[in-house]
Amino acid sequence: MEITRHFTATTFIVYQNKVLLHLHKKLGIWIPVGGHIDRDELPEETAIREIKEETGLDVELFWHDKAKRISNKAGEQAVKILNRPVHILLEDINLYHQHIDFIYYAKAYSNKLNPEEGETKNLKWLTIEDIQNMDIQNNEKVLAKEALYLLNDSKLTY
DSSP, X not given: OOOEEEEEEEEEEEETTEEEEEEOTTTOSEEOEEEEOOTTOXXXXXXXXXXXXXXXXXXXXXXXXXXXXXXXXXXXXXXXOOOOOSEEEEEEEETTEEXXXXXXXXEESOOOXXXXXXXXXXXXXXXXXXXXXXXXXXXXXXXXXXXXXXXXXXXXXX
């Protein structure tokens, strides 16, 4: 049987040294917000759209690169540098389906959640201790801790 693959974007959102996870309605596991990349949508646009739909939050994505546009000569079409994800993961969803997941980190401007109608209301801001003590998949724990480290309020990261 053929394996199908879909592109997705997922974001670990940090606010005041806490990371946001939600209990996935179908899977019953704690994961960050995210979803499938729509046709003609850039991965970073998907990340922002999914964050807005699932949490109502305004965020700033963590940038590895400061430059946003480059051009070789005057008058040439500018080339946009995309916000490089922190990680790209190949995730087995089941025996016949995988996600190629663009993993982003973001800093929220507030912790006030307002998910759209139909989205899960089971969202939690978690400390590093919460993450360590909860029943969360190991890869989610590792990435959540990394996001907290990189976006720590005591550091200037972007």
